[in-house]
Amino acid sequence: MPIIDLRSDTVTQPTANMRRAMAEAPVGDDVFREDPTVNRLEELSAERLGKAAALFVASGTMGNLVSQLTHCGRGDEIILGDESHIFYNEQGGSAALGGIHHRTIPNQPDGTLKLNDIEAAIRPDNIHFPRTRLIALENTHNRCNGGFLDAAYMRAVGDIARRRGLKIHVDGARIFNAAVAQGVPAAVLAAEADSISFCLSKGLAAPVGSLICGQTDFIAEARRVRKVIGGGMRQAGILAAAGIVALNEMVDRLADDHANARKLAEGLAAIAGLSIAPEHIKSNIVFFKITRADLTPQELAQRLKAEGVLVGPKEPDQIRAVTHYQVSAKDIDTALNSINKALSR
Ligand code: TLP
Numbered sequence: 001m002p003i004i005d006l007r008s009d010t011v012t013q014p015t016a017n018m019r020r021a022m023a024e025a026p027v028g029d030d031v032f033r034e035d036p037t038v039n040r041l042e043e044l045s046a047e048r049l050g051k052a053a054a055l056f057v058a059s060g061t062m063g064n065l066v067s068q069l070t071h072c073g074r075g076d077e078i079i080l081g082d083e084s085h086i087f088y089n090e091q092g093g094s095a096a097l098g099g100i101h102h103r104t105i106p107n108q109p110d111g112t113l114k115l116n117d118i119e120a121a122i123r124p125d126n127i128h129f130p131r132t133r134l135i136a137l138e139n140t141h142n143r144c145n146g147g148f149l150d151a152a153y154m155r156a157v158g159d160i161a162r163r164r165g166l167k168i169h170v171d172g173a174r175i176f177n178a179a180v181a182q183g184v185p186a187a188v189l190a191a192e193a194d195s196i197s198f199c200l201s202k203g204l205a206a207p208v209g210s211l212i213c214g215q216t217d218f219i220a221e222a223r224r225v226r227k228v229i230g231g232g233m234r235q236a237g238i239l240a241a242a243g244i245v246a247l248n249e250m251v252d253r254l255a256d257d258h259a260n261a262r263k264l265a266e267g268l269a270a271i272a273g274l275s276i277a278p279e280h281i282k283s284n285i286v287f288f289k290i291t292r293a294d295l296t297p298q299e300l301a302q303r304l305k306a307e308g309v310l311v312g313p314k315e316p317d318q319i320r321a322v323t324h325y326q327v328s329a330k331d332i333d334t335a336l337n338s339i340n341k342a343l344s345r
Helices: 016-024 036-049 060-071 085-089 093-098 115-121 151-164 175-182 186-190 216-228 237-249 254-269 297-306 329-343
Strands: 053-057 076-081 101-105 131-138 167-171 195-199 210-214 285-290 312-314 318-322
Touching: 016 237, 036 053, 036 186, 036 195, 036 210, 036 237, 053 060, 053 216, 053 237, 060 076, 060 085, 060 093, 060 131, 060 167, 060 195, 060 210, 060 216, 076 085, 085 101, 085 131, 093 101, 101 115, 115 151, 131 151, 151 167, 151 186, 175 186, 175 195, 175 254, 210 216, 254 285, 254 318, 254 329, 297 312, 297 318, 297 329
Parallel strands: 076 101, 076 131, 131 167, 167 195
Antiparallel strands: 053 210, 195 210, 285 318, 312 318
């Protein structure tokens, strides 16, 4: 039975061009900065994000952790959304390893933070308080329906940060989804960020890796932090080669994933027992609710699994479905049929 895997865009397999590039990549010791393929990926990434430098790291979590540890010292505070991946899904790594304090404020349904909430959360100089150092944003926003932040919003947050002497980090795991969805270069969305991390191994389909982009001195410091947490890799050009293909060949096609997500959302809206507002689906992430009291997300996911459709059940009443390179428009029709069938029992 063919499997339609909507659990995440992290499940994407490397393309034939990636495998070829990996096999042929010239490599060297990247801790000595002698891997030409890693160096090329870092240059290309910096250029795409409009920054002076970039650093290849193992994962999105490592990109966010290294960025937080580079911006902040022990006892410093980061303002971030209560639905953000950094707060929700990264084990509180910056607290565990760096003694950094997270100050959460509510994420709005579109993934933004209210500007007033950001302002109000910034600590005055007071011996009792931690020092606010960083504002962390997420673009696109995973837990907020894949919603995106636009350049005008970024400028408004940038104004606050400059006025109050703070830095901005963007968890841009899916920044190219945000860019394609808005028809703007990723660099425009990154312009206000002191650091931005993005993932190669989600919608861009590379097997491993993320990049942190920023100013040259920030990236030099981040390189030290990456090393101390054991993230210095050696002949990593094997991995970086796939990342170069990802940036050159896999960005524009993200529009197909967005169209498929919208198609899925519109189909789900017509199914009794489910609730979703398709107009809120802005990129490749689709959250929908089960409105039937007799069915949990886990039970629905089990029924769909039996039909070859994999989705991500989320407590208490939600399911997440993510479109990607390996899900076609026809697969969306098949998945909708399976969901209809599973709900008709
Ligand atoms: N997200 C994963 C899970 O962890 C939830 C997924 O399936 O979506 N930032 C954002 C916005 C992310 O969505 C993720 C991964 C990360 C960072 C972490 O990336 P990795 O998994 O490479 O450490």
